Amino acid sequence: MPRFGGPEVLELDRHHPDPVPGPDQVVVRVHAASLNHLDLAVREGIPTLKLTLPHILGCDAAGDIAEVGSDVTDVEVGDRVVVNPGVSCGRCEYCLRGEDSECVEYKILGEHLPGTYAEKVAVPARNVLKIPTDMDFPQAAAVPLAFMTAWRMLITRAKVRPGEDVLILGAGSGVSTAAIQVAKLAGCTVFTTSSSDAKLEKAKALGADVLVNYKAMPWSKAIWELTGKRGVDVVVDHVGEATFKDSVRSLRKGGRVVVPGATTGALLELDARYLFWRQLSVLGSTMANQREFEEVMKLVFMGRLKPVVDRVFPLEQARQAHEYLGRGEQFGKVVLAIDTPD
Ligand SMILES: [Zn+2]
Missing domain, CATH: 3.90.180.10 (Medium-chain alcohol dehydrogenases, catalytic domain)
Structure with missing residues (x-):
């Protein structure tokens, strides 16, 4: 260019x-x-x-x-x-x-x-x-970029564990389609959001368990209800400014939000009282190291993760x-x- x-x-x-x-x-x-x-x-x-x-x-x-x-x-x-x-x-x-x-x-x-x-x-x-x-x-x-990002942010940074509830915003993005599969492979229950039922159905085929169409109801409200007012363990928010406040509100006490990007704007709103009282963690993540790259590629080559x-x-x-x-x-x-x- x-x-x-x-x-x-x-x-x-x-x-x-x-x-x-x-x-x-x-x-x-x-x-x-x-x-x-x-x-x-x-x-x-x-x-x-x-x-x-x-x-x-x-x-x-x-x-x-x-x-x-x-x-x-x-x-x-x-x-x-x-x-x-x-x-x-x-x-x-x-x-x-x-x-x-x-x-x-x-x-x-x-x-x-x-x-x-x-x-x-x-x-x-x-x-x-x-x-x-x-x-x-x-x-x-x-x-590479999508799966490296998904692998490092979930496995290394957020340290997801089997049985945890992981919310991945925006089901259709490249990173999300990778993250849904990585979280599922790690034994998590995967929640994801979209304004399109067609995209949510495709996310389900990748392994997403709980589908939230935010046209019907604000997604943070839906997450709150679907988790019995507990909140999820981990939120993946690459959307940024438009969603971060609701991402934080969707976390359980002691939950973590991981930020690998900010496609709608970079300045994130965070209420410090919410952060300390609920003992939340905000985790930045970018790309992956060589070992993580090789780990995730091996799983792709084995067919356990699919582009x-x-x-x-x-x-x-x-x-x-x-x-x-x-x-x-x-x-x-x-x-x-x-x-x-x-
Ligand atoms: Zn160096």
């Missing part, structure tokens, strides 16, 4: 030079890239994020290895891979502790680095993971794909398919 703005700023640049791999990098020939809400925010322009234009969007990718750097030994040209979009320095105190996503220089493809809406992208070799032969590229590209692809657009229709995601009509991931000439 040559400038910041609406979906209309996205254009195909056929003359962009191919990336060259550094010694510890590989170049992935991208066959599929998936969209994330982050892409829309970067496209609009994030005030604190200084980018050189033109910029290539896109965090998630799957493809095959086109080139390997001189020091790379464990990946070969032609390997089919999926990409971990988080790039860490490997040297800082957080990296040394294994907490890659807390790295002081943490960067995300398509946000701080050239992204995956491209025929080729260069990434550190440690960021690619081979995919099973029966997994297609659009499915694989739909996985949900809503729709595939050709790369040439990135603008339409952004408009579609912006309208929030999707259930699961929106993917770009990229035809790469050999």
Whole structure:
């Protein structure tokens, strides 16, 4: 994209030079890239994020290895891979502790680095993971950011336990379709919300137990009644400003709310009296470390967790794909398919 703005700023640049791999990098020939809400925010322009234009969007990718750097030994040209979009320095105190996503220089493809809406992208070799032969590229590209986020926020940060009630707001988002499955796999009772009965039925098929259509009744009221005025153990709120107050009110005493994003606005309202008297925890979470990435990918490869692809657009229709995601009509991931000439 040559400038910041609406979906209309996205254009195909056929003359962009191919990336060259550094010694510890590989170049992935991208066959599929998936969209994330982050892409829309970067496209609009994030005030604190200084980018050189033109910029290539896109965090998630799957493809095959086109080139390997001189020091790379464990990946070969032609390997089919999926990409971990988080790039860490490997040297800082957080990296040394294994907490890659807390790295002081943490960067995300398509946000701080050239992204995956491209025929080729260069990434550190440690960021690619081979995919099973029966997994297609659009499915694989739909996985990393959504499942990494869901896994870390629920398993590592919120530490969900079997039998707990977990409320996941907005059933249709990519992160939600991952989170519903992760919470279910962890033995939780999963509550989810939507204004669409069709989306709620799809969420049920993924394992959601309690469906709340907030067109019929404010969802926080519904949760309060459905839990016998107890509240849920954990709320996942990536919606932000529009929902946070109600998320906190939906928690039981000692409950936790986990915030992996804020699509409707970043300033959250929190009554401190409510926080201390009810002994609540507010947990931020972002992306995942390498171990969590590999853990969740293993479960995807085993078929225990399933990517949900809503729709595939050709790369040439990135603008339409952004408009579609912006309208929030999707259930699961929106993917770009990229035809790469050999
Ligand atoms: Zn680091």
